Amino acid sequence: MMMSMRAVARSAPRTFTRLSATTLRQSRVAQTSSLLKSSWTPLRSSQQFASAFSTSQLRQKQQSSEVDEELSVKLESEIQLESEMRDSELPASVKDFLDNSPFELKDVPGKEDVVLTRKLGNETITVTFSISDLTNYENSEDFGDDALGDEDADSPENQRASEEAEAEEGLEGDDDQVPPTPCRLNVVVEKPGKGALNIEAIAQGGQVIVDNFYYFKDPKLAHGESAEISHAAQELYPGPPFGSLDEDLQLLMERYLEERGITQALAVFVPDYMDIKEQREYQTWLKDIKSFIDAK
CATH class of the missing domain: 1.10.287 (Helix Hairpins)
Structure with a gap:
């Protein structure tokens, strides 16, 4: 109507x-027609x-x-x-990390990326994550649901398959459990004049899962601050996938990261802080739109 x-x-x-x-x-x-009788009045x-x-x-x-x-x-x-x-107080995981972590937080309002930096000896360690991961993850879930369609999702075959998958994972009766959002971490460890290590990882479920371990002689390539730099980094040999390395080597590399602060506490902090920042940015976005609409 x-x-x-x-x-x-x-x-x-x-x-x-x-x-x-x-x-x-x-x-x-x-x-x-009236011109024959009187003058025209346009x-x-x-x-x-x-x-x-x-x-x-x-x-x-x-x-x-x-x-x-x-x-x-x-x-x-x-x-x-x-x-x-919005909660008036920060979650305990966020407050504890900010109070006790050696990392310094850099969060610029209006920017998607959040940066953590610290010093360890002659090393500069940088961890970057982005709230864009949260939006992309939610959109991918919505796409998956839409792709199935309502009728297909409710079909007996799909319901049975879903129940069997839950039984195998031991998730029966726990429908309220929400899977944690995976957050990408870009970790850079630099030494003056020695280049940089670039580690790509995922923070999820309180764990840091390493995907790739790179080395760059030019530390600029590790940060990828422009399209040209990112393209130059892609042209170099990246090394083998982390999961294909010797298990002992993987464990030692993970311990190397833990000593530099890439720990379970960081893995818990990042998703929680990401939620806080996303809500802040959304509120600011709403206020900016309203201010524009109301302007005379």
């Missing part, structure tokens, strides 16, 4: 303009056209103002909802 009313409202000015144009043409025909036709045009503009402006007001009210409602959902 609301959509049909909006459609009528949108078409009203156009209909009025068409009717006005028809009236104008008829008036001109009548005026042409001023009246011009006044009719100006009146129709002005009225149409006024109605369009009124409709636009109504939409702006509705949108502003809705945005304010969303801002209030997010404010009520």
Whole structure:
């Protein structure tokens, strides 16, 4: 019903303009016929056209103002909802990490990336993660659900397969459990004049899972701050996949990272802080949009 009313409202000015144009043409025909009896008076036709045009503009402006007001009210409602959902205190995992970790946090409002830095001897250690991972992960889940379709998801075959998978994983009766969001970590360990190690890892479920272990003679290649630098890094030999290395070598490399602060505490902190930052940025985005809509 609301959509049909909006459609009528949108078409009203156009209909009025068409009717006005028809009236104008008829008036001109009548005026042409009356030339045999009296002089032509074009001023009246011009006044009719100006009146129709002005009225149409006024109605369009009124409709636009109504939409702006509705949108502003809705945005304010969303801002209030997010404010009520936001906790006044930081989660214990976040507070403990910030209070006790040797890392310094760099979080620039409006930016997606968060950076942790620390010094260890002559080494500079940088850990970068991004709230874009949270959005991408949620979108991939939505895509997976949509791809199945409602009918396919509810089919007996899919329900049976889902139940069997849950039974194998020991998750029966635990439907409320939410899988942790995987967060990508880009870890860089630099030494002056010696290049840098670049470690790609995932923080998930309180664990740091290493994917790749690179070495670059030029530390700039480890950070990939531009498309040209990233392209140059891709041209170099990356080394074998981490999972294909000797198990003892993998364990020693993981211990190497733990000594530099890439620990379980970091793996717990990153997803929790990512949620906090995403909510902050969303609230700021809502306020910026509302401020623009309300501006006169």
